[in-house]
Structures are given as C-alpha cells and as structure tokens.
Amino acid sequence: MAGWLGLFRRDIRLSLRQGGEVGLVVGFFVLVVLLFPFGVGPEPELLGRIGAGIVWVAALLAAVLSLDRLFASDHADGGLDLIALSAMPLELAVFAKVAAHWVTTGLPVTLISPLLAAFVGLDPAAIPVLMLGLLLGTPALSLLGAIAAALTLGARRPGVLVSLLALPLYLPPLIFGAGAVEAMLAAEGARAHLMLLGAVTLAALPLAPLATAAALRQALD
Amino acid sequence: MRQSTVEKGAAMLTRFANPARFMRLSGATLPWLGGAAAGVLALGLVWSLAIAPPDYQQGETVRIMFIHVPAAWMALSVYLFVAVASAVALVSRHPLAEIAAQAAAPVGAAFTLVCLATGSLWGRPMWGAWWVWDARLTSVLVLLFLYVGYIALVNAFDDRSRGARAGSLLALVGIVNLPIIKFSVDWWNTLHQPASVVRLSGPSIALSLLMPLLVMAVGFGLLFGWLLLLRMRTLLNERKAEALRLHGQPAPPRHRPTGERGDAAMPAARPVLR
Numbered sequence: 001m002a003g004w005l006g007l008f009r010r011d012i013r014l015s016l017r018q019g020g021e022v023g024l025v026v027g028f029f030v031l032v033v034l035l036f037p038f039g040v041g042p043e044p045e046l047l048g049r050i051g052a053g054i055v056w057v058a059a060l061l062a063a064v065l066s067l068d069r070l071f072a073s074d075h076a077d078g079g080l081d082l083i084a085l086s087a088m089p090l091e092l093a094v095f096a097k098v099a100a101h102w103v104t105t106g107l108p109v110t111l112i113s114p115l116l117a118a119f120v121g122l123d124p125a126a127i128p129v130l131m132l133g134l135l136l137g138t139p140a141l142s143l144l145g146a147i148a149a150a151l152t153l154g155a156r157r158p159g160v161l162v163s164l165l166a167l168p169l170y171l172p173p174l175i176f177g178a179g180a181v182e183a184m185l186a187a188e189g190a191r192a193h194l195m196l197l198g199a200v201t202l203a204a205l206p207l208a209p210l211a212t213a214a215a216l217r218q219a220l221d
Numbered sequence: 222m223r224q225s226t227v228e229k230g231a232a233m234l235t236r237f238a239n240p241a242r243f244m245r246l247s248g249a250t251l252p253w254l255g256g257a258a259a260g261v262l263a264l265g266l267v268w269s270l271a272i273a274p275p276d277y278q279q280g281e282t283v284r285i286m287f288i289h290v291p292a293a294w295m296a297l298s299v300y301l302f303v304a305v306a307s308a309v310a311l312v313s314r315h316p317l318a319e320i321a322a323q324a325a326a327p328v329g330a331a332f333t334l335v336c337l338a339t340g341s342l343w344g345r346p347m348w349g350a351w352w353v354w355d356a357r358l359t360s361v362l363v364l365l366f367l368y369v370g371y372i373a374l375v376n377a378f379d380d381r382s383r384g385a386r387a388g389s390l391l392a393l394v395g396i397v398n399l400p401i402i403k404f405s406v407d408w409w410n411t412l413h414q415p416a417s418v419v420r421l422s423g424p425s426i427a428l429s430l431l432m433p434l435l436v437m438a439v440g441f442g443l444l445f446g447w448l449l450l451l452r453m454r455t456l457l458n459e460r461k462a463e464a465l466r467l468h469g470q471p472a473p474p475r476h477r478p479t480g481e482r483g484d485a486a487m488p489a490a491r492p493v494l495r
Contacts, residue, residue: 147394151387155377164373165391168366169398172405179409196408200401211394218386 003088004096011100015069022104025066029109032058033116044121051120052130052181058116059109059134060170063141064163066105067149070097071216075153084220090213098146098209106138122181129184133197137173140201143208144169150215172200240317240457247450254450258443265440269433285343287434291441292336296364299329299445303371304396307389317453319385322392323375324452328445330368336361356410360403367395 015021036054037047047054074080083093113134117127148165152158180193269287303322310318340358341351352358374391378384 151374151391152377154380154383155374155387156379157377161370161373161377164366165370168363168370168402169394171363171402175405175409196405203401207397211390215387215390218383218390221383221386 003086004092007083007088007093007096008100011097012103015100015104021066021069022108025062025105026108026112028065029058029062030112030116032061033119036120048121048123049185051117051122052126053178054120055113055116055122055130056134056137056174056178059106059113059138060141060167060174062109063105063138063145063170064166066101067145067162067166068159070101070146070149071153072149072158075219080216081220084216090216091209094146094150094209094212094216098142098212101146102139102142106134106142110134110138123185126181126184129190129194130181132194133177133180133190136194136197136201137177140173140197140204141170143201143204146212147208147215150212150219153216153219173197176200243317244454244457247454251447251450251454254443254447258440258447261436261443262440265433265436269437273433274429282343282346283430285339286430287437289336289339289343290434291438292332292339293361294438295441295445296329296333296336296361299325299332300364300367300392300399301396303329304392307392310385310389311393319389320453320456321449322389323385324456325445325449326368326371326375326388328448328452330365330372332441332445333361333365333368337365354410356407359406359410363402363406364399367399371395 033054036050040046040050071080074083084090086093110131113131114127117124117130122130145162145166148162148169151165152161155161176193176197180190180197183193184190265287270284273284273287275281275283303325306318306322306325309315310322337358340361344353345351371388371391375384375388378387
C-alpha cells in the first residue's frame with residue numbers, strides 16, 4: 001500500500017511540477033468549449049440545448065490529449081521497467097498511475113465545468129447533474145484511455161493512434177453522460193443514465209488495469 | 222479421457238498450424254475455394270438481381286439488401302474471427318494465428334465499408350437521406366473504426382511482432398467493448414429518435430427473397446475464405462522474403478526479432494520456447 005501511495009503521489013507531483021500540465025489540459029478543455037459558439041452561432045437556445053454535449057465532447061478530447069504522458073515519459077527514461085520489476089503487481093501500479101491521471105485531468109475538468117456550463121447557457125438546475133456525470137464518467141475515460149496509451153507505447157505516431165483507439169471506447173460514457181443532462185432537462189430524471197454511467201466506470205475499474213498491464217508487459221518484453 | 226481429447230485437439234491444431242504444411246494445403250485448396258466462391262456468387266447475383274421478385278413495398282430497391290445484409294453478417298463474423306484468432310495467438314503464441322488475424326482484418330473492414338455504402342444507397346430512396354443516425358448504422362460505423370484502429374496499430378511499429386501482439390490485445394478489448402457500445406448506441410438512439418424507420422420487420426421475409434439472400438451469404442462466406450487464405454499466403458511469403466533478405470536463409474518459425482541488430486543476425490542464439 002505504501003508503494004501504491006508513493007507511485008500515486010509521485011505521478012501527481014510530476015504532472016503538477018513539470019510545466020503545468022494540469023493547466024494545459026484545463027486550458028484546452030475551456031478552449032474547445034469556447035470554440036463551439038463561434039462554430040454554431042451565439043443563439044442561447046441552441047447553445048443551452050447542446051451545451052452538455054459540448055462540455056462532454058471537450059472532456060473526451062482533453063482526456064485523449066493527456067493520455068500520452070501516462071506511460072510514455074516513464075517508458076522513455078526506463079522508469080516503467082523499474083515499476084514493472086518492483087514487487088507491486090503491475091495491475092496495481094497501473095491503477096495508481098490511472099488514479100493520478102484522473103486526479104490531474106478528470107477532476108479539474110469536473111470542477112471547472114460549472115463555469116463552462118454558464119458560458120454555453122446551460123440551465124443552472126442541470127449543472128449538478130452535469131458535474132455528477134463528469135465525476136462518475138471521467139474515471140472511465142482515464143481507465144479506458146490507459147489501455148490505448150499502453151498499446152501504442154513505442155509506436156511510430158502514438159498521438160494520432162491513441163485518439164483512433166480511445167475515442168470509439170469513449171462512446172458509452174459520452175452517451176450516458178450527455179444523456180443524463182438531456183433527460184434531466186426533459187424532466188425524465190437523470191437517474192437511469194447516471195447509474196449506467198457508474199456501471200461503465202465500475203466495469204472498467206477492474207478490467208481496464210488488467211488489459212493495460214497485459215499491454216505494458218508485451219511493450220516491455 | 223477429456224485430457225486426451227484436449228491433447229488430441231492440440232496436436233491436430235499444431236499439425237495444421239505448421240506454416241510449411243499450411244502453405245501446401247492452402248495452395249491446393251485455393252483454386253477450389255475461389256472457383257466455388259465465384260460460382261455461388263454468380264448464381265446468387267443472377268438470382269437476386271434478375272430472378273427474385275421486387276418487394277411489394279420497396280420495389281426494386283430491395284435488391285440492394287442482397288449485398289447489404291450478407292456484408293453486414295460478414296462484417297461482424299470477421300471481427301469475431303479476428304478476436305478468436307488473436308486470443309489463440311496470445312495464448313499459444315503461434316505465428317499462424319497472428320497472421321490469420323492480420324490477414325482477415327482488412328477483408329472485414331472492406332465488408333463493413335460495403336455494408337455502410339450499400340446501406341447509404343438504400344437509405345437515400347427509402348429514408349430520403351444518405352445517412353441517418355440509426356442505431357444499427359452507428360454501431361456498424363463504430364465497428365469500422367475498431368477495424369481501422371486494429372489495422373493501424375498492427376502497422377504502427379518498426380518491430381513487427383510487437384505490432385502483432387498489440388493488435389491481438391486490442392482485438393480482445395474491442396470484442397469485449399462491442400456489445401457495450403452496441404447497447405449504449407441503442408439506448409442513445411431510442412432517446413434521440415422517434416421510431417420512424419420502417420424496416421423489413423414484417424411477419425417474416427418471403428421465401429422467394431430469403432433463398433437468394435442465403436445463397437449470397439454462402440457466397441460471401443466462401444469469398445472471405447478465399448481472400449483469407451490468399452492474404453495469409455501473401456503475408457507468409459512476405460515474411461519469408463524479408464527473412465531471406467536479412468539472414469540469407471529462411472527464418473525459423475519461432476523467430477522474434479528484438480531491437481538489436483546483432484540479435485537478429487543470430488536467430489539460433491535464442492532458445493526456442495516451445
């Protein structure tokens with residue numbers, strides 16, 4: 001457990017101190033959302049209706065953008081080999097790194113989402129549902145993205161490839177996350193969507209680290 | 222008793238999985254398979270395009286279905302084939318299973334593309350739009366992305382065996398995720414779209430339309446088998462040619478190149494694991 005916490009803290013510290021990566025992810029997230037009014041026009045009704053979808057798509061893109069730092073820098077400097085050789089099971093180490101990734105991407109994105117919801121004119125009553133959805137769904141983004149990040153380790157153009165592999169896997173969280181807000185606005189209740197979103201995350205919680213660790217093993221082989 | 226059956230099965234698998242024997246057997250089978258595919262497809266095409274009656278509602282447009290539906294069946298079953306072959310490759314580390322998965326994937330992607338294109342052609346007169354965000358269409362589109370991701374990943378590494386193993390893992394991840402994606406797309410679609418789409422979901426499809434459809438399905442299956450063997454042979458020959466270029470001798474079947482040149486020049490230095 002001490003090793004797990006150590007790895008978790010190390011990854012958070014690295015991403016906080018190395019060139020403000022957290023700020024970069026949040027800035028990208030904000031920028032993508034702010035691009036949409038320029039693309040679809042400033043009408044408040046339209047923006048309010050598609051606002052939750054915009055925020056969710058931006059959250060997916062921000063997650064994909066930050067995936068490359070999950071394993072690549074450790075792979076380049078040999079740290080990943082040491083982690084794989086340590087007494088801690090690789091699955092657990094993966095889980096620590098993914099948790100740190102979520103704390104430095106998914107969590108700040110969730111915390112800043114009310115501000116963006118105001119920008120796109122989302123009904124204030126829907127903001128708690130949006131935030132709860134992001135809180136439940138962004139861990140799945142980190143977990144599923146880790147598989148893609150591990151598979152593309154050492155590939156020729158990992159950036160493009162990671163998005164190609166990760167984005168189809170992100171469809172279920174997107175559907176249930178944006179759907180929760182929409183159902184809430186349509187007065188249908190967001191409960192079913194949020195529960196399914198939680199189910200996606202809970203299913204990814206044990207399975208994704210297994211697949212990621214298998215991918216890392218064959219990358220380090 | 223069961224043990225011996227398993228052993229016998231494993232022995233048989235190894236027997237047919239020997240690359241040299243595979244080349245000999247597939248070489249003998251290939252013309253027959255190709256001929257059968259051409260014959261059945263010709264029969265099915267004439268039957269479905271000229272002989273089968275037009276549908277009472279859809280008219281002549283129904284004939285697109287004879288290409289579209291078998292292509293959709295093949296798109297899904299080939300992905301399943303890729304996943305099973307990948308699982309075998311990961312467990313038994315047999316090179317032929319990897320090659321089978323890699324050979325099948327582009328064929329499956331082509332079937333998926335044919336399915337989407339013909340569906341789009343059918344949708345224009347029937348729904349009045351080239352593309353509708355129907356649950357099935359969307360799922361097939363995602364399937365195409367899974368194929369493209371697999372093919373891109375396999376070819377993304379300088380070390381070929383690394384690409385093969387990464388691709389095998391991705392195929393397994395994809396097959397686990399496919400039902401989840403399918404379910405969520407269905408759910409999303411029922412929320413976003415009223416049930417406006419008229420489909421062939423009448424009592425059942427008429428026998429005069431079903432028969433040519435089944436013939437076409439068999440034809441597509443034979444076509445896949447022929448293309449699979451053809452592509453597997455090409456990939457094997459490619460590897461042999463590459464090994465000859467590298468060492469001046471055919472590669473041992475268990476050859477796994479590492480990053481170092483010195484290692485690759487002496488394949489025998491590495492102990493054979495099985």
